[in-house]
Amino acid sequence: MLQVAHIRENKEVYVQALKKRNFEAESILEQVISLDEERRSTQTELDNTLAESNKLSKEIGLLFKSGEHEKANKVKEQTGDLKEKSKELSEKLNAVSEQLNQLLYTIPNIPHESVPAGKDEEDNEEVYKEGDVPVLAEGSLPHWELAKKYDLIDFELGNKITGAGFPVYKGKGARLQRALITYFLDKNIEAGYTEYQVPLVVNEESGYGTGQLPDKEGQMYHVQNDDLYLIPTSEVPLTNMFRGDLLEEKQLPISCTAFTPCFRREAGSYGAHVRGLNRLHQFDKVELVNLVKPEDSYATLDKMVEHVKDILKDLKLPYRVLRLCGGDLGFTSALTFDFEVFSTAQDRWLEISSVSNFETFQSNRLKVRYKNKEGKKELVHTLNGSSLALPRVMAGILENYQTEDGIKVPEVLVPYTGFDLIN
RNA sequence: GGAGAAAUGGCAGAGUGGUCGAAUGCACCGGUCUUGAAAACCGGCGAGGGUCACACCUCCGGGGGUUCGAAUCCCUCUUUCUCCGCCA
Numbered sequence: 001m002l003q004v005a006h007i008r009e010n011k012e013v014y015v016q017a018l019k020k021r022n023f024e025a026e027s028i029l030e031q032v033i034s035l036d037e038e039r040r041s042t043q044t045e046l047d048n049t050l051a052e053s054n055k056l057s058k059e060i061g062l063l064f065k066s067g068e069h070e071k072a073n074k075v076k077e078q079t080g081d082l083k084e085k086s087k088e089l090s091e092k093l094n095a096v097s098e099q100l101n102q103l104l105y106t107i108p109n110i111p112h113e114s115v116p117a118g119k120d121e122e123d124n125e126e127v128y129k130e131g132d133v134p135v136l137a138e139g140s141l142p143h144w145e146l147a148k149k150y151d152l153i154d155f156e157l158g159n160k161i162t163g164a165g166f167p168v169y170k171g172k173g174a175r176l177q178r179a180l181i182t183y184f185l186d187k188n189i190e191a192g193y194t195e196y197q198v199p200l201v202v203n204e205e206s207g208y209g210t211g212q213l214p215d216k217e218g219q220m221y222h223v224q225n226d227d228l229y230l231i232p233t234s235e236v237p238l239t240n241m242f243r244g245d246l247l248e249e250k251q252l253p254i255s256c257t258a259f260t261p262c263f264r265r266e267a268g269s270y271g272a273h274v275r276g277l278n279r280l281h282q283f284d285k286v287e288l289v290n291l292v293k294p295e296d297s298y299a300t301l302d303k304m305v306e307h308v309k310d311i312l313k314d315l316k317l318p319y320r321v322l323r324l325c326g327g328d329l330g331f332t333s334a335l336t337f338d339f340e341v342f343s344t345a346q347d348r349w350l351e352i353s354s355v356s357n358f359e360t361f362q363s364n365r366l367k368v369r370y371k372n373k374e375g376k377k378e379l380v381h382t383l384n385g386s387s388l389a390l391p392r393v394m395a396g397i398l399e400n401y402q403t404e405d406g407i408k409v410p411e412v413l414v415p416y417t418g419f420d421l422i423n
Numbered sequence: 424g425g426a427g428a429a430a431u432g433g434c435a436g437a438g439u440g441g442u443c444g445a446a447u448g449c450a451c452c453g454g455u456c457u458u459g460a461a462a463a464c465c466g467g468c469g470a471g472g473g474u475c476a477c478a479c480c481u482c483c484g485g486g487g488g489u490u491c492g493a494a495u496c497c498c499u500c501u502u503u504c505u506c507c508g509c510c511a
Contacts, residue, residue: 040472040473043472043473043480043481044472044473044479044480046480046481047472047473047479047480047481048479048480049480050479050480050481051478051479051480053491053492054479054480054492056491056492057441057491057492058441058442058492059491060441060491060492061441061442061491061492062441062442064441065441072491073491075491076491077491078491079491079492080491082491083491246433246469246470248433367471375452377470
């Protein structure tokens with residue numbers, strides 16, 4: 001959520017910046033400003049009314065104490081009007097504030113100046129590429145064929161138990177998956193992150209805090225009996241741990257990592273691009289979340305990007321890094337780098353990580369602040385990134401490491417799997 | 424799931440209808456003393472809105488009510504603790 005005080009002072013900057021997202025902000029920002037003005041003037045009026053009735057109440061108290069009951073009763077009569085007026089004003093204030101909030105929820109974050117203008121993923125900017133695309137033998141297979149051939153993942157079984165998009169991992173498939181999770185966590189801990197285990201269901205407030213609600217309501221599974229949501233990413237519980245907190249400067253930066261399954265309804269997805277592990281309703285992911293001082297956030301973003309690069313280098317997977325264009329940038333993000341692994345057998349890039357700086361967009365909603373050296377309270381910057389999302393890494397490994405003898409296990413994983421070949 | 428008790432500032436903990444945003448202690452920050460530190464002493468120290476700055480307003484778990492006036496009384500929800508039941 002954008003900060004109204006800033007909008008008030010820099011409306012034109014906001015309008016221009018949001019154009020990169022193809023978001024026409026002029027009129028909506030004007031509405032925001034006028035609602036905010038109304039809000040403030042209503043607040044002032046209410047304050048004055050309350051001040052007056054507070055004064056009278058005090059007077060009444062004093063009069064009763066000194067035994068002047070008659071006088072007191074007379075003053076009492078004056079309070080009725082004030083009471084009614086303040087009731088009206090506070091109702092108006094609530095309505096205006098609510099309206100203002102609803103409006104603010106619909107405005108996306110302003111993109112960082114380095115974000116290229118653009119319509120969709122076609123316009124993303126490739127900023128880095130590494131690794132040779134392996135030349136595979138004749139008859140190499142996509143991962144869903146490999147998963148079947150070596151009995152690693154059973155999609156049919158998942159259909160039976162739950163439905164499409166809930167695969168069952170078996171044998172060496174399950175162990176490879178577990179190895180990857182442990183390896184990712186270890187890498188993150190080594191880089192200074194603290195590991196957490198967090199709830200997989202969250203309340204409505206948490207959903208709003210990180211911006212899944214109301215924007216992506218349909219994306220989350222909703223447990224209606226208890227009004228809870230299955231997390232679409234551990235970003236939600238991780239970031240919400242700090243909701244409403246006023247941190248000490250020395251506590252920053254806060255770096256968390258967690259492994260969790262993620263649940264996404266992915267309503268409306270279908271076709272070849274969702275085959276196999278490409279898109280699932282339940283998948284595993286290891287996530288990074290950073291809370292930092294504003295002046296440090298872009299350096300932190302760079303560090304996160306380097307960290308993910310490092311992991312992919314370890315795994316010897318060919319990958320590229322994209323700077324997302326305005327049209328493809330997530331609602332809450334100011335700058336996002338996507339990582340994609342090249343799937344040789346599918347002959348396409350698969351997104352496996354997304355690393356973003358949200359600046360104050362989340363922290364403003366979440367009210368996560370810290371006291372700086374001067375004792376002034378400031379919103380922290382929040383960042384997150386996947387390191388990494390499991391299914392597509394799994395797909396990439398299966399497809400790129402296939403040989404005539406079977407699927408080799410990347411060297412760094414062997415200590416975790418306990419085997420070096422799947423055959 | 425049943426019975427009872429509780430929820431106050433970073434923490435502990437007073438406060439049961441009026442001058443209470445809230446005693447006191449600890450923690451924290453600044454100062455005096457000291458070569459330095461500790462101790463002692465002095466001062467400061469919750470959050471949000473609003474203002475150039477004050478003023479002023481709001482907040483004692485959340486919501487609602489009674490009252491001229493609520494941390495304090497009533498209703499309701501949530502959470503925590505104790506006892507019982509069930510259980511990985």
